[in-house]
Amino acid sequence: MNATPILQLRKISKRFGNIQALDHVDFDLREGETHALVGENGAGKSTLMRILSGVYTEYDGEFLLDGKPVHLHSPHDALDLGIAMIHQELSVMPELSVAENLFLGRQLVTRWGTIDWKKMYNTAEQELARLGFEHLDVRQPLGKYALGTQQVVEVLRTIVSGARVIIMDEPTSALSPAEVERLIHVIDKLREDKRSIIYISHFLEEVVRVADRITVLRDGQKVATLDAAETNTSHLVSLILGREVNATLPPAVTSADGHILLEVNNLTSDVFNDVSFKVNKGEVLGIYGAIGAGHFDLARALFGMYRFDSGNITVDGHRFKPRHSARYAIQHGLAYAIESRRKSLLMDEAIYRNVTLPHLNRIGSLIPRQSQELKLAAPAIQMVNVQPPDPLNPVGTLSGGNQQKVAIARWLTFPPKVLVMSEPTRGMDVGAKSEVLSILRKFRNDGYGVLVVSSEPETILTVSDRVIVMSHGRVVGHMENKDLNKDVLMRLL
Numbered sequence: 001m002n003a004t005p006i007l008q009l010r011k012i013s014k015r016f017g018n019i020q021a022l023d024h025v026d027f028d029l030r031e032g033e034t035h036a037l038v039g040e041n042g043a044g045k046s047t048l049m050r051i052l053s054g055v056y057t058e059y060d061g062e063f064l065l066d067g068k069p070v071h072l073h074s075p076h077d078a079l080d081l082g083i084a085m086i087h088q089e090l091s092v093m094p095e096l097s098v099a100e101n102l103f104l105g106r107q108l109v110t111r112w113g114t115i116d117w118k119k120m121y122n123t124a125e126q127e128l129a130r131l132g133f134e135h136l137d138v139r140q141p142l143g144k145y146a147l148g149t150q151q152v153v154e155v156l157r158t159i160v161s162g163a164r165v166i167i168m169d170e171p172t173s174a175l176s177p178a179e180v181e182r183l184i185h186v187i188d189k190l191r192e193d194k195r196s197i198i199y200i201s202h203f204l205e206e207v208v209r210v211a212d213r214i215t216v217l218r219d220g221q222k223v224a225t226l227d228a229a230e231t232n233t234s235h236l237v238s239l240i241l242g243r244e245v246n247a248t249l250p251p252a253v254t255s256a257d258g259h260i261l262l263e264v265n266n267l268t269s270d271v272f273n274d275v276s277f278k279v280n281k282g283e284v285l286g287i288y289g290a291i292g293a294g295h296f297d298l299a300r301a302l303f304g305m306y307r308f309d310s311g312n313i314t315v316d317g318h319r320f321k322p323r324h325s326a327r328y329a330i331q332h333g334l335a336y337a338i339e340s341r342r343k344s345l346l347m348d349e350a351i352y353r354n355v356t357l358p359h360l361n362r363i364g365s366l367i368p369r370q371s372q373e374l375k376l377a378a379p380a381i382q383m384v385n386v387q388p389p390d391p392l393n394p395v396g397t398l399s400g401g402n403q404q405k406v407a408i409a410r411w412l413t414f415p416p417k418v419l420v421m422s423e424p425t426r427g428m429d430v431g432a433k434s435e436v437l438s439i440l441r442k443f444r445n446d447g448y449g450v451l452v453v454s455s456e457p458e459t460i461l462t463v464s465d466r467v468i469v470m471s472h473g474r475v476v477g478h479m480e481n482k483d484l485n486k487d488v489l490m491r492l493l
């Protein structure tokens, strides 16, 4: 590996109002290296990368490419210089084909100026085969594939574009273990091609595995840059948080008393088959499966967001017929936090408003008064520890992980009898993960029922009392958490 950096950032500072998002940060990238960037939610990772990729053009400090100062004016400038960023939010077009998505914005044309479909399909097929994704049909609409696959295509698009610096902001947050493996394989290929990657992730085991070097940010400052070979996850955790943490929760003491709050019988659709389970009062039931196992669609089906053909649902003794309406579900004692929680947020609206939104009908007056809403939202915002905590800030100004916390806070204001949550800790840093899982525990200790649907073994094992494992749409295991560990879980898939 060539040790001369191709890219250097020196003493980069960036403010948003009174928030110092970045404070004199140094960062460099070598040819052919994978350099990971880690830190708590709000540490400044995405902001630094937005400067690198031309999204933010106003900042203090120096930016050198191949030793020469540059100042980018737009993401387009960055692309011209070979710097491409894969954002935390998916930006693929589900209605376009896989091939079109791979060439989005730079379609191949014939010499008559028309789109060269043949060449586009062929090139797409070749590129996918080279990268180990020959099973994707380049002519199919991308929306036909699972979310994880769409995310992989987003990554592949930047690679196919030939960029020499590829920034991946949490590329694996929605990938199945198999897809993560394929992505790591892709990164190895890129390394051979001498391309450089900046890799942002909260999965520290993954970071230690893929990265050559790791830079840790904390509160907008660089804490350290380390060789990955010389560090480990617990060392990283202490650098990230600036303190030692005990991320393990005390063992679950179940307060379930046999009072069934949610009962699902023989639910069947095109993607799940004959699924039955119960959630008791004072209990967390975890449903674990790899992405594509049907568990997320099962959760949606409970809320009329996915069609089921037969079976039935009972909530606290009453038959429940799902409709696609959050308000209707809440009235019947059920609430759902979907895995793509950003979609459920109004980015331009204040934090407090996003929390009170599903509950406005309870506030009484037709025009909800701000002070009333603020009073209602404040305890929940505090409980999930949104940073920065000012409830008047628009949600769009929060870091990715803090946006997730807002979406959770809304169900703490008026707790439903049963809270259903898909991927409760997606996008959260190590500290926030254990905070949110403790909140779910508290919820259950207070006598509510919780259903956690996830593809992250740690999340399931940390928070559940009982666990159901799904594979290919069927229940393949049902166990008490005390009899489980990660190996047992993975083997059941």
Ligand SMILES: Nc1ncnc2c1ncn2[C@@H]1O[C@H](COP(=O)(O)OP(=O)(O)OP(=O)(O)O)[C@@H](O)[C@H]1O
Pocket: 016, 019, 020, 021, 039, 040, 041, 042, 043, 044, 045, 046, 047, 048, 387, 388, 396, 397, 398, 399, 400, 401, 402, 427, 429
């Ligand atoms: N457009 C903006 N307006 C105001 N504040 C912002 C804006 N973008 C980011 N911030 C603030 O800057 C800080 C850094 O945010 P950033 O998104 O870089 O964090 P991050 O490290 O990527 O976190 P996460 O892991 O949650 O994605 C946060 O305090 C955030 O609230």
Ligand SMILES: [Mg+2]
Pocket: 045, 046, 047, 088, 169, 399, 400, 401
């Ligand atoms: Mg971010």
